[in-house]
Structures are given as C-alpha cells and as structure tokens.
Amino acid sequence: MARAVYLPRRGGTDMTGGKRSSRARATHAQVAERRAKAVRMKVSGARLEDIANALGYGSANHVSVDIRRALAANVREQSAATEEYIAIEQLRLDELLYAVWEEAMAGSPRHVELGVRIVEARRRLFPQQQVVALTTVESEILRLENELATRQLAVGGEIEESG
Template sequence: MSASKAKRAEVAERRKNAIQMVLAGLDYETIAERLGYASRGAAHTDVDRALHANLSDVKKEAGTLRDIQARRYHRLLAAVWPKALKGDLKAVETAARLTDRVVKLYGLAEPDKLDLDVTGQITAEDLMEIIRNAPADDADA
C-alpha cells in the first residue's frame, strides 16, 4: 500500500529541510540529529533521494546545492592549483580529483563503456533513456 498523502508531505518537507541544512553547510550528523533521522547515513540517503526525485518543491534547492558544491570544489582547486603547477605531486593528484568531482557533479564525463544486451531493435530515444538511467560511478563520492 502506498504512503498516505500526509506521510508523503511529511517526507517531502523533511527532505526539503535536509537540503536547506546541507546548503547552510551543516554536516549529516547534525542534520540527522535535528531532523530525527536514524543516522547520518540515513540523512545522506534521504538527501540523495531528494536530489534525484522529481519533486517540484526541491528541484530549485537541488540545483542550488549542485552549484554551491561546484563552487566549493572550485575554491579548493584554486587553493591547490599553484602548488600543482610547481610540480607538487600531491597537489596535482588533489587537483585531478577535484576536477573529476566537478565533472561527475554536472554529468560531463562520457561513459567509459556502454554494456547493452539487446535483442531486436532499439531506437535512439531508448538508448538515451538507458544512458540517463545508468548507475553513476560513486566510488570517489
């Protein structure tokens, strides 16, 4: 049985509040405590679900969160860039990881490979839907 309308509204409100707290710079431990999540992992999972959901009331906050996170990565990159240019290998590695995070954040990376097990015909539209729904590589996240 699906959740009641009141329960869905409650979940949507809590997700909205969680995203606003992330935007404000709070850590997931604090968010979990303040909003009643079982753990920081549960808070993180719920924020992640909200970012991927098509809930109209959180779309703007999700886009803002992506932009703020990208700005944070760019600030960190600016801090290590001079050392990286001077050949500091640790700074080069850090700069590469930060750049990779921004690329992943905005979905700019092309897939390394595309595994399709298809019989029959597939349209370009079907292929684009498969690509859009492919799981993201979150190993570095």
C-alpha cells in the first residue's frame, strides 16, 4: 500500500507563483552571485567601501543592505528546508500509523506498541510544542493499552471482568 506524496516545486517561479522570464532568471542569478561575493568578501575582512568598489555597488550602504538580504534569504531557505523535512517525516509516520492501525484496533499488543512508538516519534518532530490535549489516535491507543492490560490481568486470574 504505497501512496504518492506530491510536494510543490520551488525553483523557477516568481513570488506570485508564475514562471519567471529567462531575463528575470538571469538577473536574479546575477544579483545572487554578487551578494554571495559580497558576503565572502565581508567574511574575509574586507571593508564595505572596498566591496562596493570591487563589485560595482553605488555605496557601502548598498553593500550592507545586500549582505543583510543574503543572510535573510539563507535563514528563509534553512527554515523552508526544515519545514519540508518535518512535513515529509510527518507523512511517513502517518503512513506507518495507518499500516498498523487496523491490527491495533483489533487488540494486537504488538501493533498497539508500534502505534505508541509512532505517536512518540511524531511528538519528537515538534519538541518545542508541549501537547496538552491528546489526539483521537493517541487517546484510542491509550484506551487499547488499558484494555489489553485489563485482559492480561483477567487471564492471569488476578481480576475479574465486571459488567
């Protein structure tokens, strides 16, 4: 049972989602390259005035703005990559939970345990969030664990089922 996962493509579109012209792509690439050079020069200790002269900027202030934009773009790219990774992992864990769900609902101890582990793995994806309310899946797993423990005790003769 494999389901296809479709993710949006990132490259080659403008901010509105439309295709960039070849001229716009070339200009964007040139700006990105000049920003990268400016950042490399600044990291190596060059003064803003020297970078402006070497790369054809109008002023040191323009260099400073471009360096800040390059750094901000890098942070956005890292954030987007992290979000994409989390989304993919969440989809994978959803698929795994789906695969064991029926057997867990039927009371299979092994599948209940696998379901619990999958839910725990999902929680580890979001360490910054403390989950207060249990999801339906988690509460059902807990119910099944309790029911399983009750059955095991009943079979052992330590408690009797009532009702």
